[in-house]
Amino acid sequence: MCVCRLIRLVLLPTLALCVLVLAGCGNSESSGGGTGAGGSGDDLYRVVATVGMAADLVRRVGGDRVEVQQLMGSGVDPHLYKPTRDDIRDLMSGDLIVSVGLLLEGRLEETISRLSERQRVLVLGSSIPAELLLVDEEGSGGHPDPHVWMDASLWSRSIPAIVQALSEGQPEYAEEFAARGAELSSELSALHEYGVECLQSVPVERRVLVTSHDAFRYFGRAYGVEVLGVQGISTESEAGLLRVNELVDLLVSRGVSAVFSETSVSQKNMQALIEGAASRGRQVVLGGELFSDAMGESGTAAGTYTGMLEHNLTTVTRALGGRVPDGGFAVWQKAREATRE
Incomplete structure (x- = not known):
């Protein structure tokens, strides 16, 4: 079960x-209008x-x-x-x-x-739409x-x-x-x-995103990145030694230089990957911390949906060797709107 x-x-x-x-x-x-159930x-x-x-x-x-x-x-x-x-x-x-x-x-x-x-x-x-969901x-x-x-x-x-x-x-x-x-x-x-443009600046062979669990499959499909998680789509699943060893093999054989932790998940599996790669002569660094199942603190940029996703796009792009537009999304968006007027 x-x-x-x-x-x-x-x-x-x-x-x-x-x-x-x-x-x-x-x-x-019953609820209704502005007064509602409360x-x-x-x-x-x-x-x-x-x-x-x-x-x-x-x-x-x-x-x-x-x-x-x-x-x-x-x-x-x-x-x-x-x-x-x-x-x-x-x-x-x-x-x-x-x-x-x-x-x-x-x-x-x-x-x-x-x-x-x-x-x-x-x-x-x-x-x-059901046909757009990943299973x-x-x-x-x-x-x-x-x-x-x-x-x-x-x-x-x-x-x-x-x-x-x-x-x-x-x-x-x-x-x-x-x-x-x-x-x-x-x-x-x-x-x-903006996300598509950022990730397209990463060389194709480097577009590999290794994270704590499979929370980034839609991210990978949307922005052209191969995504690999230690755990499944739910953090209730346990990461087995076999899965960790499989990912260490991949990091070494493909020359992947960075893995990513998540703000709502323990970093212990990422550290296991880094140590495993190091024992085989491959230096892998922590490319940054990504927001997966939760946003940032209220009142911060990452405390909004747009800011959270921009943070992820920026962090992944830079760690994998790509380029982020100067000024980030806000400046990029204004320039985009100006060219369309």
């Missing part, structure tokens, strides 16, 4: 019981989002009409996150719950599914890879669903949401082009 299924059998009945208990204690009024009584529509990549898009589209609460902060691994009683209470108090789905929030998904019977829930992964038949039991935000052009496909959900909750602001959604879509389209 796979680890994910075992966890569900043990943990989810307890979560379901928590939901039922809290539902009996919560507000009995009964705040003001004009702000309250959204509870599971992870930063979802929360940031909602903030951008909702603007000052929406209050967004994010359950999992910087450095938190959603694959391993254990929801608390307070989390469930917060979810129940929202006018809208927004998640990624696709088994990213494995221990929360059954709870959110049950809550969908009494309040609005938006699963962003469901807005991505690892061996490592994930046939489930789609949930890390869709690693491709800016793919993640932007969730924006219309956000616009629609917020507009249904606050129809009087629908035009504002649509305008901000269009602006955000344009920004992510430009970010995607």
